Amino acid sequence: KAGVTQTPRYLIKTRGQQVTLSCSPISGHRSVSWYQQTPGQGLQFLFEYFSETQRNKGNFPGRFSGRQFSNSRSEMNVSTLELGDSALYLCASSPVGRNTGELFFGEGSRLTVL
Amino acid sequence: SQKIEQNSEALNIQEGKTATLTCNYTNYSPAYLQWYRQDPGRGPVFLLLIRENEKEKRKERLKVTFDTTLKQSLFHITASQPADSATYLCALLQGAQKLVFGQGTRLTINP
Numbered sequence: 001k002a003g004v005t006q007t008p009r010y011l012i013k014t015r016g017q018q019v020t021l022s023c024s025p026i027s028g029h030r031s032v033s034w035y036q037q038t039p040g041q042g043l044q045f046l047f048e049y050f051s052e053t054q055r056n057k058g059n060f061p062g063r064f065s066g067r068q069f070s071n072s073r074s075e076m077n078v079s080t081l082e083l084g085d086s087a088l089y090l091c092a093s094s095p096v097g098r099n100t101g102e103l104f105f106g107e108g109s110r111l112t113v114l
Numbered sequence: 115s116q117k118i119e120q121n122s123e124a125l126n127i128q129e130g131k132t133a134t135l136t137c138n139y140t141n142y143s144p145a146y147l148q149w150y151r152q153d154p155g156r157g158p159v160f161l162l163l164i165r166e167n168e169k170e171k172r173k174e175r176l177k178v179t180f181d182t183t184l185k186q187s188l189f190h191i192t193a194s195q196p197a198d199s200a201t202y203l204c205a206l207l208q209g210a211q212k213l214v215f216g217q218g219t220r221l222t223i224n225p
Contacts (some may be wrong), residue, residue, distance in 0.1 A: 105157030
């Protein structure tokens, strides 16, 4: 089975721009979560989607948004980029009915904001 | 406020010894606690999950304990090898499908 695929792996943007990151979950996994990882804050939860619905949201400003498509693929968008948005953005999927929470992560999208 | 703390930012261990990592939490009542491994530039990889009614869980050279009275989990790697060098993260489930992670412990196994 293919793992979680994230694109692009690396990208550089400038302040004020916007960015869209993409995530394809493991086949059969319908829950997709997004995390931001920085050296200072560690792994921070952004949001989680299941069946195209956002079920959970972390404490991030409205500039961070996401969506999930009917094939479970997900995208997240960050608008009006700030320097502090530079981070590794990780997508993770989990199978239906698993209430123990273990996640299968992709390799991440490394965003640098200049 | 709720907090998860891994009390060592970095740990250096001689090859062959047992590495022990600590995860403490406050103001949580988790049903499960998880451990992940993360290599530089890669996503975390799930290692082990332990339930609140389990005292200990083993997987090959890995052992996890969970003490809900002390609010602490210990993660052990026995017969450590240089390939075990990585950052190890503990995580708790907070609500449905939201994991809260500790800051991680960067483990280095010296040959």
